[in-house]
Amino acid sequence: MSVPTRSHTLRDIMIGCLVIAALAAIPFLLPSKAFQDFVIRCSSMALFATSLNLLVGYTGLSSFGHGLFYGLGTYSFALLMQKTGLPLPAAFVLTLLLTAATAVVVGAICIRLRLIYFAFVTLAMQMLAHSIVISWVGLTGGDQGLQGGIPRRVVAGIDLGNQYHLYIFSAVLLVIGLLLMRHIVSTSFGTSLRMIRDNEVRAAFLGIVVWRVKLTVFVLAAVFAAVGGIVMSLFVSGAYPELINWPISGDAIFAIVLGGVGSFLGPTVGASILLLLNDVVTRQTEYYGLALGIIILLFALGLRRGLLDFITQRLGGRPAGGIS
Amino acid sequence: MPEPSARMGRRTVLAASAATLAAPWVARAQSNPIKIGIQSIFSGPIALLGVSSRGAIQPEVDRINAAGGLLGRQIQPIYRDSKGKPQEAARVARELVNTDGCEILLDAEASSGAFAVQEVVRDLGVLCVHSNSETSSLTADPKLRVATAFRCARQGVHDAIVGGAHSAKVADAKKLVKWATCSPDYAFGRDTTAQFLDFLKHFRPDTQVTTQAWPKLGQPDFTEVITKIIQAKPQALYSALYAGDLSAFINQGNVYALFGAMETFIPAMGDLPVLTTVKSLPPGIQSANRYLPTFPDTKENRAWYEAYRKANNNDYPTNWSWENATAVRFIEAAVKKAGSTDGKKASAALAGLTIDSPFSNSGKVTMRAEDHTLIDYAIGWGTTIPKPPFVTGIEPADWGQITELETEWKKKSGYL
Numbered sequence: 001m002s003v004p005t006r007s008h009t010l011r012d013i014m015i016g017c018l019v020i021a022a023l024a025a026i027p028f029l030l031p032s033k034a035f036q037d038f039v040i041r042c043s044s045m046a047l048f049a050t051s052l053n054l055l056v057g058y059t060g061l062s063s064f065g066h067g068l069f070y071g072l073g074t075y076s077f078a079l080l081m082q083k084t085g086l087p088l089p090a091a092f093v094l095t096l097l098l099t100a101a102t103a104v105v106v107g108a109i110c111i112r113l114r115l116i117y118f119a120f121v122t123l124a125m126q127m128l129a130h131s132i133v134i135s136w137v138g139l140t141g142g143d144q145g146l147q148g149g150i151p152r153r154v155v156a157g158i159d160l161g162n163q164y165h166l167y168i169f170s171a172v173l174l175v176i177g178l179l180l181m182r183h184i185v186s187t188s189f190g191t192s193l194r195m196i197r198d199n200e201v202r203a204a205f206l207g208i209v210v211w212r213v214k215l216t217v218f219v220l221a222a223v224f225a226a227v228g229g230i231v232m233s234l235f236v237s238g239a240y241p242e243l244i245n246w247p248i249s250g251d252a253i254f255a256i257v258l259g260g261v262g263s264f265l266g267p268t269v270g271a272s273i274l275l276l277l278n279d280v281v282t283r284q285t286e287y288y289g290l291a292l293g294i295i296i297l298l299f300a301l302g303l304r305r306g307l308l309d310f311i312t313q314r315l316g317g318r319p320a321g322g323i324s
Numbered sequence: 325m326p327e328p329s330a331r332m333g334r335r336t337v338l339a340a341s342a343a344t345l346a347a348p349w350v351a352r353a354q355s356n357p358i359k360i361g362i363q364s365i366f367s368g369p370i371a372l373l374g375v376s377s378r379g380a381i382q383p384e385v386d387r388i389n390a391a392g393g394l395l396g397r398q399i400q401p402i403y404r405d406s407k408g409k410p411q412e413a414a415r416v417a418r419e420l421v422n423t424d425g426c427e428i429l430l431d432a433e434a435s436s437g438a439f440a441v442q443e444v445v446r447d448l449g450v451l452c453v454h455s456n457s458e459t460s461s462l463t464a465d466p467k468l469r470v471a472t473a474f475r476c477a478r479q480g481v482h483d484a485i486v487g488g489a490h491s492a493k494v495a496d497a498k499k500l501v502k503w504a505t506c507s508p509d510y511a512f513g514r515d516t517t518a519q520f521l522d523f524l525k526h527f528r529p530d531t532q533v534t535t536q537a538w539p540k541l542g543q544p545d546f547t548e549v550i551t552k553i554i555q556a557k558p559q560a561l562y563s564a565l566y567a568g569d570l571s572a573f574i575n576q577g578n579v580y581a582l583f584g585a586m587e588t589f590i591p592a593m594g595d596l597p598v599l600t601t602v603k604s605l606p607p608g609i610q611s612a613n614r615y616l617p618t619f620p621d622t623k624e625n626r627a628w629y630e631a632y633r634k635a636n637n638n639d640y641p642t643n644w645s646w647e648n649a650t651a652v653r654f655i656e657a658a659v660k661k662a663g664s665t666d667g668k669k670a671s672a673a674l675a676g677l678t679i680d681s682p683f684s685n686s687g688k689v690t691m692r693a694e695d696h697t698l699i700d701y702a703i704g705w706g707t708t709i710p711k712p713p714f715v716t717g718i719e720p721a722d723w724g725q726i727t728e729l730e731t732e733w734k735k736k737s738g739y740l
Contacts, residue, residue, distance in 0.1 A: 037422065236443065240411060243411060282416070
């Protein structure tokens with residue numbers, strides 16, 4: 001893929017602005033708090049799943065432990081807001097820096113490995129982080145989670161205790177996050193990612209410093225996952241061990257599988273489907289796991305790919321990630 | 325330029341289309357019945373929490389509706405499964421209020437879910453009664469307290485005080501000094517055990533703890549734990565294990581004759597699903613009541629027990645069942661008193677409210693105003709026998725002593 005032109009970037013920014021404007025207007029037409037809740041949760045999961053797809057879809061790194069960074073974002077932000085008097089932007093930036101630093105260390109260990117070994121070491125890292133959260137009761141609240149709520153200090157008139165403000169905040173973070181990730185995969189760096197995915201040895205022969213590119217995308221993906229985690233911590237007003245436990249990584253993988261690994265917006269579509277399924281199925285039956293399993297089987301055996309990849313291919317296009 | 329009427333038409337069409345797309349989220353709050361949102365764990369290994377809670381809630385709701393409803397409106401319970409995930413508990417609580425139009429929340433979640441719901445209630449301002457969380461800090465810690473949230477469940481610190489006092493009395497009589505503990509390896513198990521030992525040492529300062537075992541939740545094999553306890557040669561054993569883990573521990577402990585070798589104290593033993601699933605219930609285990617039809621030994625309690633079993637395919641009620649039945653009765657009384665389901669008004673009515681109850685030795689339970697928590701419920705310790713009624717000689721606790729020591733504990737914990 002060629003380096004993005006200024007017009008492409010401007011087009012993407014314009015679309016992003018339109019999406020934010022549309023989302024901002026919806027509550028005035030349909031004052032449904034549940035819809036706002038859905039968008040907040042969807043923003044969180046979409047950022048998380050799309051960041052994972054930077055590794056899985058674009059670089060060929062199948063991480064089973066990406067939820068470590070989602071959970072780290074949740075806990076770091078919640079703790080900084082609760083235990084310190086920092087304003088929200090400072091806590092936000094510090095959370096991302098902390099996540100990036102952790103990702104450098106974890107990534108330096110993991111990217112030396114390939115295929116299933118990489119997958120399982122990332123999973124082991126997440127399980128280690130989960131164990132630390134459970135054991136460090138004094139700081140994290142252990143298995144009861146971080147209790148007492150997150151004080152949402154007002155900044156420049158933005159009160160994240162107000163649902164509409166949180167809704168807009170989450171939507172803006174989602175759009176900015178997607179635009180940045182879109183930009184990343186559209187640059188020559190993104191091309192390097194795809195080369196590494198397709199043939200790592202050839203990429204190295206062409207002069208790409210493979211470990212550096214892998215480590216960079218690992219850290220970038222971690223930071224975007226942490227942004228998703230921050231949104232979730234604001235939504236639940238706390239942090240809970242389930243948000244850093246390994247099944248949360250499974251949710252992101254499900255989102256990618258449902259939406260499509262080869263389309264940039266596939267994980268966002270998948271996150272929406274996953275959450276809708278959860279909300280609809282939970283209202284109807286207590287056998288949520290069974291229903292979800294059947295639906296994923298239908299996708300895997302029926303469509304043989306994610307929904308957006310399927311649609312893109314039916315329309316004669318080639319998925320952006322070029323996977324299928 | 326389009327005609328005004330045409331513009332209106334397009335807007336109407338657009339609004340109708342958007343409404344159709346957003347139909348799943350559109351609130352339907354203006355319906356007539358009083359909707360009560362009830363969330364719990366209805367699936368997975370601890371589905372008994374939700375199932376036995378629902379089993380007690382539904383007959384209470386049916387009773388109220390058969391008598392004409394509440395404030396002239398029928399009650400419509402809406403049950404939702406949170407799957408034991410706190411983030412899902414928070415989402416479900418919001419959905420119940422924002423989408424389903426629930427005016428009241430009956431939160432039958434386990435503790436981690438209850439803490440998540442507490443924060444949602446802080447935002448939404450509806451009346452919420454937590455009916456299963458026993459973690460004391462939920463209502464004891466003023467930083468966590470919420471004006472419209474209440475706990476209608478037994479509390480960890482109450483059990484620790486009563487367990488400490490009873491165990492100290494037995495220890496005095498039988499000269500028990502060396503203790504072992506065996507509790508689940510997570511916050512509940514560790515906190516409950518620490519609180520029990522604190523109060524035991526308060527009454528018996530010469531208590532020594534020789535060993536502590538921490539089996540994992542759902543651990544299938546307790547051999548290592550049992551061997552560790554036997555090797556330490558304690559005179560007494562305390563365990564905060566419960567439900568399926570407790571049944572497995574008792575069954576495997578029987579193989580090693582563990583319970584004949586030492587005096588055993590297990591507060592969660594006195595719950596019928598445990599008592600009836602243990603293959604060979606050892607006699608002489610000191611046990612607190614969770615729910616027992618014989619404690620309090622009144623015709624009201626017995627009648628409730630029979631009615632529960634009749635309504636639930638002959639299943640046994642659990643501790644969670646009486647707590648949820650009580651929660652519905654408190655909601656009923658508070659809404660009647662306030663004449664409204666409004667969060668602030670109903671909460672003002674509920675704080676300090678006393679109602680008649682079959683689950684109290686005094687025949688009444690109270691929602692204490694100062695910390696929005698349940699007191700005066702039946703709590704006591706007895707001894708197991710291998711046949712019904714399974715636990716005998718239950719000695720009711722002194723609520724005066726509980727309140728006094730609870731106040732001391734709150735001061736020590738920085739809550740007062």
